[in-house]
Amino acid sequence: MRTPHAIAVLDGVSTLATTTPLGGWYADCLGMELAAGLTQAPNADLREILEGAIGAVTARRGLVPGESPAATVAIARLRDDQVEALVPADTPVVAIQRDGSVDELRDDRLADLITVQPRYREYQQRLKDGEGFGSGDHRRLLQELRAIQIDHVNRQVQGAYWVAEAVPEAAHHATVRSWPAADLTSLLVMTDGVSCGVEEYGLFSSWTAMAQDCDKNGPQSVCDAVHAHEETDPDGRQHPRYKVHDDKALVWARFSK
Template structure:
């Protein structure tokens, strides 16, 4: 039986502080969910991160529809390669995207994370946070101060890995598999949501799941936005934008409907 899937999304603001369309993309398949968070290149001639995330999400969805049990790393490698070739993207000069994927099969649930969109599993194993903290570590160490810093460390062994124009980045994804019978629920989040746990400390992941079940996942997004409105200039929580895009998906293996899709 398909799990219950609840989705919440909110657009943030651009670097100039003005509203603009979200660059997060959520895709629901028969046995998988994808969350991608696009990042715009500093090259003005390149399309925005949302353009890249949308096309990569579409390619991943097509490939997983054809081969629903395929290895997730191989699927991501192929999708990045296809997008790079089709649009002649160049490493270090192209838009990019995080990737969070959850796929359920008869005997297991698989998770893949590339860059800072975490997946969180709940079940007999406790709470298992599947996260890629390489970006966060670099930021804490002050190593991503400029656009040049980001370009130099993107998809580099002393930096961080993200979907862009190097298919080899997929091999650096963080992976997890859980026995299907042990999984109660799984969350996928973009960093506009996970910041509420990791930086603002508004709640932990168990509380995120509890709030989502009680009031819907948009209640979690609202709590993060409320905190940001109380710190509009980033004095308490320094951040590049007042509000980032937000996407939160709850995959609950106790029932079987989809909420939040248009």
């Protein structure tokens, strides 16, 4: 999603059930509301814009907290001479700066909750042992991890994490940051299906290397490279993960000198 001065990347949260509405549908609905909010109130606080968008989708679609589909969101906006960004959940924004440094805006609360769970370690070990994604045990373990997530999503409890769902308050628990636009060479906004190319797979040696690939070949090339790498590991032995391929979206913004 883009407006004249803002971009947003949304990723529908995967579910194990086939019932509708699903995360992709919710991401589409929320994206349209975000575009309207960012256009109509270009100087409003990003958290307030996200809160309004979640509230609008919730009211218009009759969604119920805890029973609603959800989506991760990353928003970046150019306002005056500042680049502002907002992230709830695992859709990172990475700023490449002119002095060579890299600043990551990320929200690791979900990872902090899940990666310490015994079921997380068990499903990863089963994949390393060659059980594959299609086994009943793999699905069972993911269902158990999903139940833990549901108990902690958008709630004022120990270990909670926040995501765009049917709770507008989640917007005010997002992580935010801003940078002087003059200090940046580029900005990467992506789903975790792309960020794994650096963080889990090591396909790109750094965020700077990913940005350089975007500059040379375009962001679609990065997405294609991550997808192709996953094809070489179809059973998840080398890189244990929830499924063979996750959704991939990447926006690369280059700033003039």
